Amino acid sequence: MREAGFIVVGQGIAGSCLALELADRGARVEIVDDGWESAACLVAAGVINPITGKRLVKSWRSSAAHPRAREFYRSLEARLGKRFFHDRKILQLCRSPEEAELWRGRAEDPEYAEFISDPVPPGSFGGLNDSFGARFIGRSAWVEPPAVMSAFREYFLSRGMLRTEKFDFSKLDARARSYAGRAFRGIIFCEGWRAVENPYFSWLPYRPAKGEILELKSPEPLPEHIIHRGKWIMKTGGETFRMGSTWDRERLDCLPTEGAGAELMGALPGIFGRAVSAEVAGRGAGVRPCTATTRPHLGAHPACGALMSFNGFGSKGFALSPYFARHFADWIFGKTALDPEADLSRHIRKFWRPPAAGAA
């Protein structure tokens, strides 16, 4: 029987980075993806942002992961002859004097000073609402999600590495390490939020969160920066920009809703400081594979070591996947232990129950 090597389930940003990393190390890799049926990566902003959240903290593992992301996407561009990675500053518009004060405090912290500009005085951006001042965040970047995902796909197809089909658990014999009658060395599940339906890994503490975006067309002049004021907008063409995003932990599907569209449109006057006319040219929705600990779920199944999870990148898949793909491949080949905060074995005692005989 011909061995399939590693089967990577899901060609989102996580599965793509990992499949490439393993193949580059000489492993035989097959990717099984259902045609991006539930892919969050297609609607993502693709922003790499070193400071995130309401408390303005340094993004987890960003010191190592962001330089690796820049290096990875740049070298992928060179290899595939495509352009999808851009250094872009984030223009953070303060929403209140309190928020401006929070930014001032952060900028004075030596750990943050290298990322945060001096305050930009109110009135510096004629067309935008900068009445409480603004800051630039440096070392940020933008990966164009549809462009990078299509480039990956073309590459995998050209190498015969990608099959478009849903992974069929009924064809898996985990103990015999065979899938659809073929032996494998390992199956690595990278199916994003659909992990909640995976019979081997759904016990992990996922907390998926749906997010929606709008593609807007408007004659409003916009700077090239990623603009953030509660919501983000970024120029994608002459008169087009993308806006996001919403958070919904209840309705988990990839269907755009009127409510989220209204929420986004309702935030436009806050960003521009006045009513603006913008036409909706497109809508998108996806589900972020968020976790209860906000850390990824990496590692092997407690009872079937050949089944692995490389998942749970939440709202930061573009920023974290290149770094963790290298880390995970190092772990698979016995060169390192898993990052303890991302190692799924930390959840075994609390969440996993050994199955009844014969089950997962």
Ligand SMILES: Cc1cc2nc3c(=O)[nH]c(=O)nc-3n(C[C@H](O)[C@H](O)[C@H](O)COP(=O)(O)OP(=O)(O)OC[C@H]3O[C@@H](n4cnc5c(N)ncnc54)[C@H](O)[C@@H]3O)c2cc1C
């Ligand atoms: C609105 C929004 C904005 C975002 N903005 C950013 C951002 O600015 N920066 C950032 O870094 N991240 C951002 N994200 C998060 C990012 O999209 C995710 O972290 C990332 O997509 C997770 O990658 P993934 O490969 O794990 O999952 P996905 O991208 O969801 O890919 C999983 C793939 O597996 C396939 N699949 C699932 N089940 C099966 C099966 N049984 N068989 C075969 N295939 C299967 C799916 O169809 C899909 O193609 C955003 C997300 C959203 C929704």
